[in-house]
Structures are given as C-alpha cells and as structure tokens.
Amino acid sequence: MEKPDKRTSILIAAQNLFSEMGYEGTSTRQIAKESGANMSMINYYFGSKEGVFLEVINERIKGFKAQLDSIQEDRILPLEKLVKVIEGYTQRIMSDIPLHKMMLREISLAQRPEMCLKLKDAMSGNMQVIENIIENGIAEGAFKPIDIRMLIATIMGTITSVATMPSKITEGSILDINIPKDKEILTDRLIAHLKDLVTTYLTPQK
C-alpha cells in the first residue's frame, strides 16, 4: 500500500479533471482537493496550471514515436507495416480515451501556443511515418496510387470518431466501453474495420 508522492498524485488528479472538464473548466483548487495536495504545491512543482497540463501531455506523448519508428524499420510488406501502425495507434488511443479527447480539444483551440505546438509536432511525426509507409507501398507497386494525406485523415479520423462517440457506434448492442472487456471488443472491431478498409482500398486491381 505505497501511496504516491504529491507530485504524482497532482498529475493523476489533473489528468482526470482535465479530461472530464477541459482545461478552462478545471480549477487549481479542484486539482488540489482531488489530489489531496495543497494548492500551492501545484505552482511549487509545475510553476503554473499550464505547467501541469504540459507535463500531463509530455507523459502521454513519451514512447509514442518510438513505437512507430520501430515498426517503420521492420522488414515486412508495406501492407503489414500499415496494419501494424493501425493496430498500435488504435490500441494506444482506445486505452485512454478521455486523455485523447482532451488532447483533441486543446489542439482544436490553439489557445495555449506552447502545448499546441507540442501536440502538433507529435502528431506531425506520427503522420510522417504513416505517409512514408504508404509512399513506399505505392512506389513498390504494392498499393494503388491514392491521395495519401486524405487516407491518413481517414485512418486517424475513424479512430478518433470511434473514441469520441463510442455510444453512437455501439448503441443498440450491449457494448459498454466502461467495461474493459467491451472496450476491448470495440477496439478489435475498429481494427478489423480499418484493416479491411485499407486492404480493399489500397490493393491494386489486376
């Protein structure tokens, strides 16, 4: 029963609150109360409210690019590479939907320049990897020539769309993404759809 240090508990509380209430909608007092820390501890450790936010984002981004890069260096077929990227990307986003929502909100606001830049850079890197994979696939003749950037928007947009409104996808069925098992089912369903979609779309017709 080891309790986390104050710094960590502030980060955890902040992440939960930011995810649920948004950045502006979360007060430092809430973060303090939720984390059991004194208000001034927030400024002591992170300088400001925005500092907390940036740190939450940093934790999330860390390791994202590494996974993609390792896939890119695999010596496998372009389609297999793309499928791997889709699987990794989907798993990561679906494993923490609220945080992903938060990042999307902030990137669409462009109100806090520093964190917006950080997010865009991270996303840019990810997109570049996917773009290279598809480009190579087309050059090798493994893929049909298509609008690469648009296909990337389709892949990312589909995942985001499912993550943002899972109830709109699953309503009518018994899925409840708050149940881990059901979220896993939804994730698998999403991956299966994207695999089928990009395979059908990218496979050249003889």
Place this chain on the structure above:
Amino acid sequence: MEKPDKRTSILIAAQNLFSEMGYEGTSTRQIAKESGANMSMINYYFGSKEGVFLEVINERIKGFKAQLDSIQEDRILPLEKLVKVIEGYTQRIMSDIPLHKMMLREISLAQRPEMCLKLKDAMSGNMQVIENIIENGIAEGAFKPIDIRMLIATIMGTITSVATMPSKITEGSILDINIPKDKEILTDRLIAHLKDLVTTYLTPQK
C-alpha cells in the same frame, strides 16, 4: 448599411468567440465588447451565457436534417445517395470549420448536459439516415456487407479530421484554407477522396 439589432450582433460575436476560445474561455464581457452591446443585454435576451450558446447551436442545426431527409427520399441508386450525403455533409462542415470544431469540443466534454443532448440528438439523426442508406444498399446487393457503424465513423471521422487539422493535410502544398478558393479546393479534394473510398470499399466483387 443596415446595422443588425443588438440581439443578432451578440449572437454573431458569441459564435466567433466561442469558436476561437471555447465556451469556458469566452467571457460575457468579451461578448459584450465584441458585439458592442452592454453586458446585461446578454442576460436580457438569452437569460444566461449558456442561453447564448444554445441559441448559437440551434441556428446551426436548423436545416441540417431537412437536407438529409430530402436526399433519403430521392429515387436514385444507393451509391448515388451516399455520395450525395457525403457531398452535403462535407460542404456544410467545411463552410464553417470553427463552429464545427466548437460543437465537437462541447460534445466531447459532456459538461453542459442540455446542449450536449441537443448536439447528440442532431448527430444521431444524421447517422440514422446514413445507416439506412447503407443498409438498403446491402439489402439490395448494391453494397458489400460491411460494418455499417464503423464505415459511418470513417466518413464522419475523415471529414472532421480534415476540418480539424487542415494544415496537417495541406502542408507542403500551397493551400491556405483562409483563402476561400483554397478552401474550396480542399473541400473538393476531400469529397473526391471519400467518393473513391466508399465506392471502392462498398462495390461487391464479382
């Protein structure tokens, strides 16, 4: 040179500010200053800050469903119907990207129940129309049997993705979505991509 009444100018200013700064990030004082109205005019006409927000959303939603319903009743091929829906949906979203972003942010926050419900209802209706079209297409044998809800997520997600980060799609090219002409080019490119994608994906293999 007819100047709009205070009520209207408040709505316009509020829409612009909410779109740029978010709901929490916009103060009633900003709305008052931007619209040239006195602060208390906001409460006089709309009761509260949230009242203004709801009215902005209402204006946007109005007419959305009507367009979809008219398409659904057209006596044309399923694929033509779907293409029409894609065109209409894309045009509408791309014609006012900031407002669309704002609605996405609010729907992902679920913090203001009334307006969240309103948005979800509107979106639900739209999705139902698309779902019916695809269902009919599959039943007629015009479409391959696929995961309908997931394909809808793909269509909506792609459009949203392009609307949310156009710079990530167009960077490297000369497109600037702040120039009307360029935004139109991007819109056409998006529609072309989606048409190609759904056609390839839904057309049964003989």
Place this chain on the structure above:
DNA sequence: TCAATTCAATCGATCGATTGATTAATTTTG
C-alpha cells in the same frame, strides 16, 4: 404615458497565483 431597451455600477463567488511561516529531509561541519 408606458412598456421595451439600454446602461453604468456593483454584487458575491471564484479564479490562478503568491506570500511568509512551518515542518521534514538532507548535507555539512566540528
């Protein structure tokens, strides 16, 4: 004249941030 608008002034509440004091932990020194 009278109801509909408009306004300056102000309400209590809450915001993010800072202060100075206090305690806990660590390092330095004799």
Place this chain on the structure above:
DNA sequence: CAAAATTAATCAATCGATCGATTGAATTGA
C-alpha cells in the same frame, strides 16, 4: 557521530483580477 546549516516540501491565508449575474435608473419609441 552529533550538532548545525541548508534545502525541500507543505501549509493556511490572502492577493488582485475576473467571472456570470443583477440592480435600478436612464433612455427610447409607439
């Protein structure tokens, strides 16, 4: 080793600013 000095961590209290909302008086137009 133990006392002293230093640093890190925590706290209650409070700062000025701003929040959304309200008041009551002034102004307008029919």
